Amino acid sequence: MRSHPVLIARKLLLLSNLVQGALSDDGIHRSQREHLSKVMAHAMDTATRLVTSNDELTASVEGVECIMIEAITQNYAGNLHRAWLTVRRAVAVAQMLGLHRGNAKRASIKVVDPKTRESLDPDQLCCRIVEMDRYLSLTLGLPQSSLQTVGLSAEVIAKCHPLDRIARLQCVIGDRILARKVGEPRDDTEKRVREIDDLFKEVTELMPSDWWLIRDFDNKDGGDPDPMHEVVRNMYQLSHFYLVIRLHLPYVLRSSGDDRCEESKATAVHAAREIMSRYIAFRKWKRGPYYCRGVDCLAFVALMVLCLAHIDSQNQSMIRHKALFDHSRPSDRALMERTVKVLGERSDDALATKLSSIIQYLLDAEAASANGTGYNTSASETDDGMATEFDGQFMDAEKAVLQLHLPYFGTISLQRRLASDIPLAEEMLSTQVADQTQSSLTEWDNRWSFLDSSNDAGALDDWTLQSINEGLFGGLLGGLGDVDFDPGLPVDI
Template sequence: MYTPQSISSDRPSKRLRLGTKSCAECRRRKVRCIFEPNTTVCKECAAHEAECISQQSVHVSKQSPKEDGQDIQAKLQGLEQMVYRLCEAMSARPESSSGSSFEMSAAEALTRLQSSSSPGTSLASTPNTGTGWREVSEPRSSVSAEQIESFEDAPLLNLFQEAMLIQKHHVQSQRGNQELSSDYRTKIYIKAIKALVPNSADLELILQMTEPFWPIWEDALGLVLGWEPHSITSLASAKLFIHDSMKSESPMLVAKSALFLAFCVQQLPVSFKNRPTNLPASPKALVNSYMSGADSLISINESCSPTIHGLESLDILLKLYLNMGRPRQAWHFARRALNSAVLLGLHNLEDTTRSREKTVWAHIWQLERLLSALLGLPSATTASHPGVSTEPSEQNIGALVLFNISFIAGRIIERNQNHQTVNYAVTLAIDQEAQQFKNRIPSEWWNSLPTTSTPLSAIYGLGILKVEFYAGQKLLHLPYMLKSSVDNNYEYSRLRALDACREIIKAYQIVRQHPRLNLTICDLMDFQAFSAAVVLVIDQLNQSSHLETHQESSDWDLVHDVKRSLKMVSEAMECTVAGQGYDVLQHLSTFRTGAYAGPDHYDVTIPMFGRVKISRPKNQNVQPEFNDFYEAENQFQQQFFPMLEFSANAFAPFGMTGDVLSDMELGIDWTSPLNVDYNYDWSQNFDGSLFV
C-alpha cells in the first residue's frame, strides 16, 4: 500500500513544526501517536497500513516535485535507450532490408512475441512433433532465415509495462496514460505488420496461387475478407485492399488485411518453398505473425467500441485456428466474438436490419454451438436466447441446414452436460428431431453429386454441411454405440452412429478427391473423417465372424479411402494431424487383418477421442513345456499375437487430455507420454489372434 507521501504533487508540502514525538503520518493526520512497548510502528499507522517514519526522516528524504519529475524522466530515457539497443541487437533479415530499422525490429519482435499477444497460450511450451512449416510450434533453436525462435519472455512488452509502472503513482493522470499507451501499442503493431507484407512480386505470386480459394472462403465459409462482402474478386482488388488498408492506419482494416494474407499464406502448398522468393520470414512465421498482430489490434480496440470489421476479423481468426487443428482456441475466439456481437445488439436485429450484421451474428453463434458440442463444453446460448429463435427461409437451404445443425448441437450439449441424470429416451427424442428436419430438405440436396460445371464453393460448402450434420449424428449416438457390445438395447444407436460415419467419409471424399479441392487446408475436417473411420474400425473389431459381409467390406473400403486421402494431404501440405491419423489407421487396419507389423508397444492418445494401445510380447527363445496340444496353442497365441485396447470418454471427449495441456491441440504428438493415469469411462480389449 502506498502512503500519501509517496504520491508526487504539483505544490510543495507544508513544512511541519517539530517539537512533538509523533510520527510524520500521525502529525499529518493530527491524531495521537501511541507506540506499544517494544514496537517500531505506532497504533494508527498499523491500523491504516501506513509507513511509520519520524518527522526528521521525512525532511531528510523528501524530494521536490521537480526532482521527482527528473527521476521519472531519467528512468524513461533509460528504458528508451534499452529499447533502441534491443532493436539494434536484432539482426535484420536480408530479404526485407528495404524496411526501416525500427519497422524491422518491431516485426521481429512481433514474430517472436506471439504468445504474449494471446493470454494463456505459449507457442514455445510444446515440443515439436512434425517436420513441416505448417506445424503450430517449432523447437527452440537459433534464429535462421527460415526459423524464428519463440521464447517465453517478452522484452519489448515488458519494457512498455515497466514504463507504465513508473507512472502508477500519478493517480489523476493514469487514465490518460493508459489511452496513450493503447494508441502507441496500436501504432507499433501496425508498423510491425506493415514490415511483414511481402514485396510486390512475392505478393503477386501468393495471390495468384490462392485466388481459386477466395470464393470458397467467402461463399462456403461465410467470411467477409474485404471492406464489404464479396469486394475481393480479382488480383487487382485483392492487392488494392491490402495496400489501401495498410495505408489507412485503421486498426481493424489493417487486422483484416493481415488475416486475409494469413489465409493465403496458410493455403500455400509445400512446393511453394522451392520457389525463389524474398519473403520477410518463413511462411509459418508469417501466418503466426499476421494472426498475432491482428489479434492484438482487435484486443486493444474491442474494449473501447466493437465494430463490424472487428467481428468479421474474429470470425476469420476462428477459421484460421480450425485450419490449424486448434478447435479450443477457435472456441475462445467464438466466445469473444459472441460477447462483442451482443454488445453491438446484433442478437436483437429486426428484419429491416442490413443483412451483413445478421449474417455475421448467425455465423458466430452457430459456430460457437458446434465447437462447444465438439469439445464437450457448455454453450453461451440456450434455446431461449433471443438471437437464436428465428429460422432462416427455406429458400436458402444452406443457411437452413446450418441453423438446424446448430439447434441439434444445442440439444446434444444439454444432454452431455447432464449425462449422469438423463436417460436413453432423451437421445432418441433428439434423434427424432434431427430426422424430422432432414426430411424437410429435398433428397436431391442430400444425394447431389458435383459435375464439371459445379462451382468449387458449392462443392466445398455442401461437403462441409454434410460433414457437420452427420458429425452431430455421430456425436449423439456414439456414447451408446460404445455400450452396444455388452447391451443390445443400444443396437439402434450403433446403427445410427455407423451410418453417420459412412456419410461423413463419403462427403469428405468428394472434397478430397476433387482435383482442385484436394489440397484445401482444414485440419479439423481431416480429423472428423479420421475419427469416423476409427469408429468403423471399432465396429469391425467387434464382429466375431471371420466371414466378411458386403457391408463390412464396404466399410473397410471407406477406411482405406480415408487413409489414402490423409496420406496425400500430409505429404502435399505437411499436415501433422493428417499424418498421425494415417499412422493410426494403418496400424489398426493391419491389426484387423492379422498382419500387424508396428512397434511392440504402440500407445497413442487421440485428442477428443480416447486412447489406443497395441502391445505384442517379444519372441522368446525359451520353449516352455505344455501338457497338451490345446494348451500349447493358447499359450502360443498369448505370447506372440498382439493385443489391442481402446479407451474413450464418450460424453466428455475434451477431458484433461493432451490436447488440453498443449497449445497444439490436434497437432500434438499423439504418442507423447501424456494421460498415462487418466481414467476413461469406456474401455475394450481385442485379441489379435482372433483375426488370423
C-alpha cells in the same frame, strides 16, 4: 481522414485468410509458397498483436468480424484449440454489443463504419458465431458458450431459406447434444435421442433427395458449374452426418441387446461411411493443407468409429448386426484404407500425417480381429513422459499389444487374445506393459476405461490433439443414464 485500426486489421486478416486459401493450390511454386507464407504470417501477426487482442479496439461489429476471421484462419491451419479460444472472445464482444438480441436492436449496435450498419444482420452474424462455437466444442469435447440468439428460435428458422434453415437447425441439434448430462435417467436420455432424431429428419426433408448425393467437384457429372456451391453442400452434409455420429456415439461399444442400442450403433456406423465417402471425394479434388481443415478431423472420428465397431462386433457373438458387419467388412475395409491413404498423402500436413499413422495401428488390430483374434483392454495413468501428443504403437514383434498414448490421460492398451484362449483372469500381459496396465485390467465388456485428466497444460498444439481425442472417447463413454451400460457445424469446417 485516418482509418480506424479495426478497419485496417480487417483488411489484413482478410488478406491473410485469402493467402492461406491460395497456399492450398498445388500449382504454386515452392519459392512463391515461401513468400506467400511469410505474407500470411506477417499480416495475421500484425492484426492480432495490435488490434484483435485489444478489447478497446474490438468493441464493435467490425471488431467481432475481425475476431471471427482470425478464428476461421486458425481453424483452417489446424489450430482448433486456438480457434475455440478465439471464438470465445468473439462471443464475449457479441454479448457486450447485444447482437444476441436480434434485429430489433439493430440501430443501437455499435459500428465503426456507418456503411456496416446498412448490411448488418445481427441474427445472421450471431448464428455464425454460435455455429462455429458449437462445431469446435463438439470436435474438441469442450463446453459450448452461453451465447443464445433469437435467430435460432423456431419462428425465425421457419422463415429462412432452406440452406440457412439447415445451418440453424444443426446449431440447435449441436446445442442439444452438448447439453446432454452424464447420469441422467434412461427415459430422459431416450427421449432426448428421439427428439434429436426427429430434427435430423426435418433437416433431410428440407432439400430434394439428389441434394444429398456425393457430387463430382470437377463437374464431370454436369452439375453446378461453380464448385463452391458443391463445397458448401459437402460441408453441410459432412456436418450433418458428424452430428449423427455424435448423437449415437455412446452406443457404438455397448452390448445390451436393447433395440435402441442396436439401432443407434447401426446409425453411427452408417454416418461414418457417409463421412468417409464424402471426405475422399473432396480431398481428391482439393488436397491443400489449409482448405477446410476440419474435414480431416471429422474423417478421423468417422474412421475410428467404423474401425472400433468392427473390432467390437467380433467380440460380441450375439450382436444382432454381426452378420451385416461381416458382409460389409470388405467394402468398409477398403473405405478405411483409402481414407488413411488420403490422410497419409498429405505429407506437408503434420496433423493429417499423425492421424493417419495412429489409425493404421488400429486397422492392423481390426484385421487381426477379423481373423478371430479378440482384444482385452486396460488403462493406466503412467505414460513415462511419452504421451506428449496422441500416439500409438505395437509393443512387440508379434503385434500382440497395441498401446494408444493419450496426452495428459495416460495409455490405453489392447492385448490380443484368442477367443478360445484361457480365461481372462489367467492371462498375463507382456513384461513391457505389465507395470502400466495389470492393476487396471478389465474384461472387454467394461471396454475403453478412461482416466481423469492431470493438471498438465502443455502446448496449444498438444491441447488440440488431446481435445479431439477427448471429444471422441468422451462420447464413446459418456452418459447413457441409469442403465446397465454407461450417447451446426459451420461451412468453415
